[in-house]
Amino acid sequence: MGKISKQEIDNLIAVNLCSRQLKVFKKNLFFFGIILLHSSLLFSKTVKYENSYSEQNVYSFTQFLIRNNEFYRANVEIDRFLSYYPENQLCYRMKYTKIYLLYRSGRYSDIVNLNKRYFIEEENGFLAYYNIFKFDSLMKLDKAGSEILFDGEEYSDKDIVKAVMNRKLFYRIIGDGKTHVSSKTVKEQDDFINKYRVKYESERISPELAAIFGIVPGLGYCYSGHKGTGAVAFITIGLGSLITYKSYQNGSASLSLISGLVTSLFYGGSIIGSYLEADKYVNNQKERITSLLAEELGMDKDRETLFMKFGIGI
Numbered sequence: 001m002g003k004i005s006k007q008e009i010d011n012l013i014a015v016n017l018c019s020r021q022l023k024v025f026k027k028n029l030f031f032f033g034i035i036l037l038h039s040s041l042l043f044s045k046t047v048k049y050e051n052s053y054s055e056q057n058v059y060s061f062t063q064f065l066i067r068n069n070e071f072y073r074a075n076v077e078i079d080r081f082l083s084y085y086p087e088n089q090l091c092y093r094m095k096y097t098k099i100y101l102l103y104r105s106g107r108y109s110d111i112v113n114l115n116k117r118y119f120i121e122e123e124n125g126f127l128a129y130y131n132i133f134k135f136d137s138l139m140k141l142d143k144a145g146s147e148i149l150f151d152g153e154e155y156s157d158k159d160i161v162k163a164v165m166n167r168k169l170f171y172r173i174i175g176d177g178k179t180h181v182s183s184k185t186v187k188e189q190d191d192f193i194n195k196y197r198v199k200y201e202s203e204r205i206s207p208e209l210a211a212i213f214g215i216v217p218g219l220g221y222c223y224s225g226h227k228g229t230g231a232v233a234f235i236t237i238g239l240g241s242l243i244t245y246k247s248y249q250n251g252s253a254s255l256s257l258i259s260g261l262v263t264s265l266f267y268g269g270s271i272i273g274s275y276l277e278a279d280k281y282v283n284n285q286k287e288r289i290t291s292l293l294a295e296e297l298g299m300d301k302d303r304e305t306l307f308m309k310f311g312i313g314i
Contacts, residue, residue, distance in 0.1 A: 108137035210278035220274025
């Protein structure tokens, strides 16, 4: 076997070194490609993420949520829109919609205490719109003084005028009856008011009178509309009284005492129960009359009309 010259050895070493450098270069190139690809994907996702919160996307998504009655999430999207795009011309519609959503989700106290930053003077009709929802919220919270919201106000929009008129009529019936209403249709309004007052008075009962009737066992319950309970109370107290009397006659003092105490408790409970049932009836009656009145006046329809007109609509 021939000897390998020094030149050939040097050539082999050089080839081997180049081969190693080429492998390192390919490996580095591979990792660089992966990093570049990952960066591109990350950038595209970031762009896509940012675009998902564009004005149009947030606006459309809010409409979608309202259509599906997801009022809380829709309210969150409105806050996002107002925060991201405070100068956008659609902000005023978003603010109208926010009030509507607060009402639909039962957040009446939030409407009453709405931050003043939502009120902008140049937004025509915003305060009137807000006061209509505030009035309805105050009535839901059973708070008096709602009529002052519309005192001395004049409105140009016909739908707002109609909504305000309905609420003044509403308050005249279930409030103090002194709220001023336009004199143009006083006769018609008085007939409407009297119809509901007659209906209310004809079904009205007195908790105090129920307690007085309750002195006669069961009669207070019957007066409150619970004839079955009244019959049970009459029989129970009557039997208890009879047992107490017979025990006393027969000289059974201990049985007479126990029976008398138990019967007395039932008797006192019957009087208190008559009062409570009558009071419950009065509250239920007020809710029923209020619901019928609101339906006939179209107060729910008023809110929907104003939302479609001033809000973002669906």
